[in-house]
Amino acid sequence: QNKTKCNRWKQQGITVAGGNGQGNELSQLSAPEGIFVNDNNTIFVADYYNNRIVEWKYNSSNGQIVMNETDQLWSPTDVIVDEEKNFLIVADSANHGVTRWSCENKTNPQILMSDIYSYGLAMDKYGFIYVSDSGNNEVRRWAEEEPDGTVVAGGNKEGYSLNQLTKPAHIFVDEDYSVYVSDMNNHRVIKWKKDAKYGIVVAGGHGPGMSLDHLYWPNGVIVDHWHHIFVADSGNHRVMRWNEGDTEGSIVVGGNGKGTKSNQLNTPSDLSFDVEGNLYVADKNNHRIQKYERCFE
Helix, strand or coil, X not given: CCCCCCCCECCXXXXXXXXXXXXXXXXCECCEEEEEECCCCCEEEEECCCCEEEEECCCCCCCEEEECHHHCCCCEEEEEEECCCCEEEEEEHHHCEEEEEECCCCCCCEEEEECCCEEEEEECCCCCEEEEECCCCEEEEEECCEEEEEEEEECCCECCCCCCECCEEEEEECXXXXXXXXXXXXXXXXXXXXXXXXXXXXXXXXXXXXXXXXXXXXXXXXXXXXXXXXXXXXXXXXXXXXXXXXXXXXXXXXXXXXXXXXXXXXXXXXXXXXXXXXXXXXXXXXXXXXXXXXXXX
């Protein structure tokens, strides 16, 4: 999911899911909030207003419904796939829970966590599941033997201090078990090392703004093996890249104003890489998923 060596991507995005206006047809999406791209370049989309998870196979013009309201799914904000165990894990925000579904029969979901304002999901290399709780301003790690989860970031009420979060959104966990949190209402990305009591600001943190040292409602976040931090800077309609310790980031794609053109975004919500290092962006308010091909240097 995060193995990319390239520093540059083509600026014209290719629509690989949705892009046919807002709607509930199989060729449409309605405010996609979260995405996951597997090793076969199949895209799983948390299709928020359609109350469904949609699977778009490579080069398909239509998606396939994996689950929807008939499965009691409401307003999903994120989806990840445990490819080793063959499970689909969903942040079911309106039901205040995280559910796990077998990819084979897609019935009888297991409720992993409940009474939680679930938003973003991530999984580490041992299969521990992490979920951001945007209502309680914390991130929890879930395991079979810890059904209530363990707080790994935040958990000290809403606030701006380095031990606090305010509406955490999407999250990412690296190979050292550091948790990167898009601390949305604090307009920053904050990194919590394993067992840390305080986070480190690695992007933004100067309030909302559009200069290169600012973020505005950051949402999706992903980190590559070179520790480049990619952020869906939703309020600025762009994707930014930061190196830890840098005072400002650089624009990866977008940043050309809010719009529907192939070099524009409208409130991007989540990010993913495929195995070739191409970048995928959930272009939320354009109701499409954009793919930006890696430039070979």
